[in-house]
Amino acid sequence: MNGLIELEREVISTGRCTSCGACTTFCPRMKKTRALPNAQTIRGLFRGERTRVNCDKCETCYNVCPASPSLDRRLLKEETIGDTIPLFLAGQITDERLHELSHDGGIATAITEYLLSKGERVAVTVEDRRYPLKTLHTTLRAPGEATRAAGTRYGTTPNTLSLREDPACFIGLGCHITAIRRAESKGLIKPPLLIGLFCMRNINxxxxxxxxxxxxxxxxxxxxxxxxxxxxxxxxxxxxxxxxxxxxxxxxxxFRDECRFCPDFTAELADISIGSTGTPDGWSTIIIRTRRGRELIERLVENGAIRTTDTVNRDAIERLAKLKSQESEKPAAPTSPGREPLSP
Ligand code: SF4
Ligand code: SF4
Ligand code: SF4
Missing domain, CATH: 3.10.450 (Nuclear Transport Factor 2; Chain: A,)
Incomplete structure (x- = not known):
């Protein structure tokens, strides 16, 4: 049986935890927990006597963890998005003001604003208004709010907790997307539209x-x-x-040590992946991997929210994706002391 104890032993104590929040999001015993700024807090929750006593060893936390060394990514892909042929595009938001606020081509901003204008909720990462550059996960609801999420951010945010607010679209990193796909493969969730952002490494x-x-x-x-x-x-x-x-x-x-183990530069289980590699300044690379993803991009083009071309330097993307995958197979030594193991 693989449950909380194994999660602690194989992921948290070994410095692999990416603080994605999925163990807490999907644990049936932690449904009401909201404030989880980082892995330490998740560990604290697990450590709490009440939680531990109530743990019914359902294995969910272990089964959704994207950092578990036993995760078979190829099988997970087969079980969720299938063996699709990705479509590569270059894209740019047409709204000049939003383009100015966004980085690259502003495609994630365009998707966010378009869905908000249709009354949908979008789970995103934003900057803490009190502390510039500090990241928070939140769910946007009102048209015009996309500006809050515009631009590139780095940080450690348990974005999967936003799933509790039932968003129509979730924008996150490969580790968040993998956790959600794992939950999907276990029948725990019908995922929202998943938008993954390219990520080579991260910093808290x-x-x-x-x-x-x-x-x-x-x-x-x-x-x-x-x-x-x-x-x-x-x-x-x-x-x-x-x-x-x-x-x-x-x-x-x-840099965050846990990213040494991550093989996923392009968020390869997302419906749509977005990044800057492969396209010139002012444009974004869009990788469409599913029919859902394609339909959304087509709607944005039809509505004039974005313009696209097929001029993408795929070699540049594939080279970095390969590099990240290879590095994760032989991760460098940690730069900070590992976290101490939790007592059973
Ligand atoms: S109840 Fe299930 S998901 Fe929650 S900590 Fe225990 S094994 Fe993990
Ligand atoms: S599910 Fe996410 S937050 Fe929980 S242990 Fe795994 S990586 Fe860390
Ligand atoms: S490299 Fe990016 S996607 Fe991978 S674990 Fe780190 S933050 Fe998550």
């Missing part, structure tokens, strides 16, 4: 602040941070000449 809020401190940049002044193949770009508000490019070597120890 505290380390982001360390990086900015090292470079003498105030978080309020940051317009955009982008982790790219060889460096981290920090763009400041106002003056493009003050943008910084910090080499990956210099900041490698600030």
């Amino acid at each position: 809020y505290q380390n982001l602040l360390k990086l900015l401190g090292k470079k003498g940049v105030k978080r309020e002044d940051v317009r955009e941070i982008r982790i790219e193949e060889n460096h981290v770009k920090i763009k400041r508000r106002g003056d493009p000449d003050s943008d910084l490019a910090v080499s990956l070597e210099e900041v490698r120890d600030l």
Whole structure:
């Protein structure tokens, strides 16, 4: 039997937990839990005597975890989206104001705003209004709110908890999408439309602040941070000449350790994946993997919300996807001490 104890032993104590939130989201004993900023809190919940006593060893937490070493990704793909041939497009939002606020082509923003305008809910990551650059998961409901989620963000957010608000669309990273597909394969959820964002590696809020401190940049002044193949770009508000490019070597120890195990650059189980690799500045790469995904993109084009072309550098995407997959098979040594194991 694989349950909470195995999850602790194989995932949390070994530093693999991506803080996706799925164990808590789907645990029948934790249905009412809401505030979960990070894995430590999830561990705290598991540690709580009441929770532990009430754990009925249903195995759900283990079965939905995207970081479980026993996960067979090929089988999960077969069981959920099937063996589809992905369609690659370049896309750009047509609304100039939203394009200005978005990074790249603003496709995730266009999808969000389009669905909100149809009265649908969209689960997204936003910036905490009190603390610039700190990320939160939330569900948007009103037209015009897409601007809250526009732009690239890095952080550790248990976005799957937003599923409790029954969104029509969920926008997240590959680890979130994998967890939701695992839940789907177990019959625990009929997933919303899943939009996955390309992700090579991630950084948490505290380390982001360390990086900015090292470079003498105030978080309020940051317009955009982008982790790219060889460096981290920090763009400041106002003056493009003050943008910084910090080499990956210099900041490698600030990245989230759990991402070393992740093979999924393009969120390969999403209905639609979106990223910047493969298209020029001002455009986004769109990978359509399912009929649902294709229908949505067609609707956006028909409504004039986005424009698309088929000019995408697939080699660039496939090279990074292969690199990430290979690195995950032989993960580098952790840069921070592992979390201590929980006592059984
Ligand atoms: S009740 Fe099930 S999902 Fe919840 S902690 Fe126990 S084994 Fe995991
Ligand atoms: S389900 Fe997500 S939050 Fe829970 S242990 Fe696995 S990776 Fe961590
Ligand atoms: S690299 Fe993988 S595990 Fe890390 S945040 Fe991105 S999708 Fe999640």
